[in-house]
Amino acid sequence: MAVGSAPPAPADPAGAAVEVRDLRKALGGRTVLDGLSFRAERASVTALLGPNGAGKTTTVACCEGLRRPDSGSVRVLGLDPHADAGALRPRVGVMLQDGGLPTGVGALEALRHVAGLHTRPLDVGALAERLGLTSFARTRVRRLSGGQRQRLAVACALVGRPELVFLDEPSAGLDPQARLAVWDVVREARASGVSVVLTTHLMEEAERLADAVVVVDHGRVVASGTPEELTRAPAALTFTARPGLPTTSLLSALPVGAQVAETSPGRYAVTGVEVDPRVVATLTSWCAGHDVLPEGLGPVRRTLEDVFLDLTGRSLR
Amino acid sequence: MSASAAAKAPGRAPLDLSPAGTAAPWGRRVRHQAAFEARIALRNGEQLLLTLVLPVLVLVGVTRVASLDLGEGERPALAVAGVLALAVVSTAFTGQAIATGFDRRNGVLRLLATSPLGRSGLLAGKVLAVLALVLVQVLVLGAAGALVGWRPAAGALLAAVPALLLGVAAFTALGLLLAGTVRAEGTLAVANFAWVLLLAGGGLVLPSPLGAAGGLLPSGALGDALRAAVGARELALGPLLVLAAWAVAASLAVARWFRWE
Numbered sequence: 001m002a003v004g005s006a007p008p009a010p011a012d013p014a015g016a017a018v019e020v021r022d023l024r025k026a027l028g029g030r031t032v033l034d035g036l037s038f039r040a041e042r043a044s045v046t047a048l049l050g051p052n053g054a055g056k057t058t059t060v061a062c063c064e065g066l067r068r069p070d071s072g073s074v075r076v077l078g079l080d081p082h083a084d085a086g087a088l089r090p091r092v093g094v095m096l097q098d099g100g101l102p103t104g105v106g107a108l109e110a111l112r113h114v115a116g117l118h119t120r121p122l123d124v125g126a127l128a129e130r131l132g133l134t135s136f137a138r139t140r141v142r143r144l145s146g147g148q149r150q151r152l153a154v155a156c157a158l159v160g161r162p163e164l165v166f167l168d169e170p171s172a173g174l175d176p177q178a179r180l181a182v183w184d185v186v187r188e189a190r191a192s193g194v195s196v197v198l199t200t201h202l203m204e205e206a207e208r209l210a211d212a213v214v215v216v217d218h219g220r221v222v223a224s225g226t227p228e229e230l231t232r233a234p235a236a237l238t239f240t241a242r243p244g245l246p247t248t249s250l251l252s253a254l255p256v257g258a259q260v261a262e263t264s265p266g267r268y269a270v271t272g273v274e275v276d277p278r279v280v281a282t283l284t285s286w287c288a289g290h291d292v293l294p295e296g297l298g299p300v301r302r303t304l305e306d307v308f309l310d311l312t313g314r315s316l317r
Numbered sequence: 318m319s320a321s322a323a324a325k326a327p328g329r330a331p332l333d334l335s336p337a338g339t340a341a342p343w344g345r346r347v348r349h350q351a352a353f354e355a356r357i358a359l360r361n362g363e364q365l366l367l368t369l370v371l372p373v374l375v376l377v378g379v380t381r382v383a384s385l386d387l388g389e390g391e392r393p394a395l396a397v398a399g400v401l402a403l404a405v406v407s408t409a410f411t412g413q414a415i416a417t418g419f420d421r422r423n424g425v426l427r428l429l430a431t432s433p434l435g436r437s438g439l440l441a442g443k444v445l446a447v448l449a450l451v452l453v454q455v456l457v458l459g460a461a462g463a464l465v466g467w468r469p470a471a472g473a474l475l476a477a478v479p480a481l482l483l484g485v486a487a488f489t490a491l492g493l494l495l496a497g498t499v500r501a502e503g504t505l506a507v508a509n510f511a512w513v514l515l516l517a518g519g520g521l522v523l524p525s526p527l528g529a530a531g532g533l534l535p536s537g538a539l540g541d542a543l544r545a546a547v548g549a550r551e552l553a554l555g556p557l558l559v560l561a562a563w564a565v566a567a568s569l570a571v572a573r574w575f576r577w578e
Contacts, residue, residue, distance in 0.1 A: 064431050066578075090340035090433045100428030102420070104357045116349045117433045119339045126332050160433070163336035185332075192334040 015078040017042045017164050017195030018063055023072035025058055025219075032058045033069065034219035040212070045186060045196040047210035049203075049304075051312055055219040056199035057097055060166050063197070064094050077164055090118060093162035095153045097169050097199075103142035107133055107152050110141055111159060118160040131155050132181055146173040154182055158189065165189065167198040171205050183209050203305040213304070217312045230307050234275040234299035237283065239268055241292045250286045254279065268294075275299045340433035350434055350442025355449045358412060367512070368407045368454060373461045375522060376400040380465045388524045390548035393467035397458065398547035399522035401477065402540040404454040405484040406515055409447045411508040414492035417443070418504030421496060426577050436577070440493075447489050451481060469547070476550045480542035483560040487535045490567030497575030532556060535563040 018040040025033040033055050040046035048056045061067040062074055065081035065088070074081055079088055101110050108128055115121035128134050131151045136144060144152065150173055157165050170186070171179045186196055186209060200206055206213045207227045215223040215230075223230060243265040251260050258273035273279055280297075287294045302310075340346065358364045379385050380396045387395040420426050430436050455474065462469075496504050515521055515536040522540070525531020532541055538559035545553035 066427055066431065086435065089431060089435055091336070091338040092431070093338075094428065094431040096424050096428055098424045100424030100426075102353075102357070102425050103423055104361060105353075113349070113353050114432060117341055117346050119341050120337045122332060122334065130332055156428075158334065161334065161337040163338055185334075188332065189334045193336055194334055 015042075016040060016075070017044075017077060018046070018197055019073075019075045020059065020063065021073045023059065023062060023074065024070045025055075025062065025067065026070060027058070032219050033062075033072075035072075036216065036220055037072075038214045038221055038224060040195060040197045042195045043190060043193045044211040045190055045198065045209055046212045046214060047206040048197070048199045048214050048216050049201065049206045049308065050199075050216035051201060054216045054312075056216055057168055058219075059216070060168055060197065060199060064092070064166055090160065091163045093157035093160055093165035095157035095165070095167045095170060097172075099149050099153050101141045101149060101153060101156065103140070105141060106138045107141055107144060107148070108137040111152065111155050114156045115159045120161060122159050122161055124159065127155050127159060130181065130185055132178060147175060147178055150174055151178055151182065154185070158185065162194065164195040164197070167196065169199055169201075171200065171202055179205075203303065203308060207304045215308060215311055222311045223307065227304055231302050231304055233302065235271065235302035235306055236300045237270040237275050237279065237297070238263075238300055239283075239294035239297040240266055241268065241287070241294055242266060245290065245292060250283070253282050253286050269300075343438065346434050346438050347441045347445060350429075350439060351445035351449060354416070354443060354446035358408075358416065358446070358450055359453075364412050364416075368404060368412055368450065369457055372400045372404045372407065372454070372458055375403060375516070376458060376461055377465060379522060385523060388544055388548070390544070393462060393465055394469070394473070394548045395544055396465070396522075397462035397467050397469075398477070398543040399540055400458055400462075401455065401481070401547070402484065402521040402536070402543045403516060404458060405451055405481060405539060406488055406512060406521060406536060408450045408454060409485045409488035410492040410495075411512045412450075412492075413443060413447055413489055414495045414504050414508040417493060417496035418499070418501040418508075421576075421578065422501040424578070430577060443493070444485070444489055447485055448482075451485055455481070470550055472550050473547050476546035476552060477543055479552060479557055480539060480546050480560070483542075483557060483564055484535075484539040486564035487539070487560050487567060490564055490571050491535065493571045493575060494567055497571060497577075533559055535560060538563070 016039045021037045023033045023036040036055060036059055048059060050056050058067060062069045063076055063081060065085050068082065076088055077091060081088060108124060111128065112124050115124050128137060131154060133152055133155060136148055141149065141152070150170065154167060154170050157167060170182055174182065190196055210227060213224065213227055213230055214221055243262070245268065247260040247262065247268070251258060254270065255273050259271050261269050263269050270279070270283065284294065341349070376396055379387065379399065380393055387399065426439065429439050434442065459474070492508070495507060499507065518526055519534055520531040520537030520540045524540070525534065525537040531537035538556040542553045542556035542560060545551040545556070
């Protein structure tokens with residue numbers, strides 16, 4: 001259960017937390033953003049999901065005012081990240097992918113420094129405890145492990161009590177316990193009315209943490225929706241029966257494009273076809289004709305990973 | 318488990334994350350940043366070596382070696398003047414360039430640019446930190462000067478203030494220019510090498526061997542201005558104008574070419 005009360009998000013709550021339209025950016029002659037558009041709602045977690053080099057970090061940098069897009073528009077809390085930078089900086093928390101923490105000071109000293117730039121920061125001790133920073137509170141930042149730095153960077157992004165926080169790969173290099181601690185704090189922030197935009201290439205993070213997922217590839221949005229929406233269409237129909245069924249005749253009964261495979265002895269999967277009631281009926285009547293009881297028959301939902309790989313390709317790049 | 322023990326369980330400290338992002342006032346942010354940077358510099362062994370230990374050793378050296386020509390005037394005062402010039406270069410140029418160069422490489426500049434500090438506040442904080450460190454150097458080197466026989470005439474340090482301020486402005490801008498255009502390892506090498514070169518022949522501690530041309534270098538102008546101020550309680554307008562010109566030119570170059578990442 002979340003600790004603390006959750007007052008409503010202040011200031012123009014009607015607008016989106018982030019609205020990006022037709023963003024284009026070339027870096028070093030290479031097109032990084034190619035007409036990217038998305039909208040992040042307030043008090044929700046929006047995940048930009050994509051392979052390395054998809055343009056996630058550049059998108060976030062444009063929203064943070066660290067990069068200027070070549071064209072397109074960016075509104076952050078209804079404001080322009082460049083023209084209204086002074087008004088936005090106190091209200092927006094940032095965690096950079098490469099950390100950006102001062103290296104010559106102790107971990108909590110760095111956190112206190114960022115806190116001191118605000119008038120009503122979070123309690124540094126409580127935040128440190130929540131993110132497990134106390135065990136290395138006095139260790140110089142340059143001596144921290146990657147995961148420790150990562151958590152400190154998340155703390156620095158949140159310590160000013162922002163309305164909106166950008167987290168660029170918050171879970172990279174974290175062990176499972178630390179990841180859960182970060183997810184807990186992110187969920188708690190959302191419950192308190194904070195809008196969160198994070199980038200990730202971890203399916204599990206997008207699936208379990210995000211209210212909305214924006215799949216980015218080659219500088220464009222290739223799909224977006226809730227994790228539920230993205231994985232709604234079942235990918236396969238599976239069942240168990242005796243090994244060695246003559247599946248060729250089943251295939252001819254199914255719609256064109258369907259594939260039937262015995263994935264392991266006695267385990268069958270029908271793929272390549274939209275799983276609807278008629279496909280199920282065809283399958284069961286074929287089974288009846290062959291005196292087969294299809295045990296455990298049912299549609300298998302696609303995972304976010306299946307969707308992601310279908311959209312962005314399976315080959316390494 | 319009792320309720321109080323549960324409340325103390327790790328990971329459950331009360332945390333009010335509800336949005337309330339307001340920036341501290343500009344002046345407080347800049348002072349906060351300056352104190353932060355000055356603390357880091359004063360804790361860094363290499364920086365202390367460069368900004369305090371070596372200048373003190375140079376001070377002792379030049380007052381003892383009678384064969385070194387320090388220029389016209391009282392020897393301990395001229396030595397203190399030259400070492401103050403060296404100290405300004407150590408802190409404003411070499412120290413600031415190295416710290417900023419690595420902060421730039423490590424993304425610290427980018428992160429702070431997104432904080433309420435912003436880019437202007439970050440630069441202002443750096444300048445204020447340099448001024449604070451130079452003040453510490455003046456106190457330490459003044460005390461060391463007294464130990465080697467310097468008896469400051471009234472107003473000698475006051476007369477040095479314009480030269481110190483213009484020197485800080487010119488060399489901080491030059492240090493930032495280096496840090497903002499060259500990668501960190503290159504900055505480290507150039508900043509240290511330049512310190513040695515300027516110490517040897519830049520007109521900081523000893524009058525420049527290059528004569529009038531040396532007076533056009535920012536180092537020569539700073540050395541000359543401080544020797545005039547500390548040695549003779551005079552404002553040397555020529556060297557001060559040269560320093561001002563360097564400060565303006567280098568600041569414009571920083572505005573034009575400094576890259577934040």
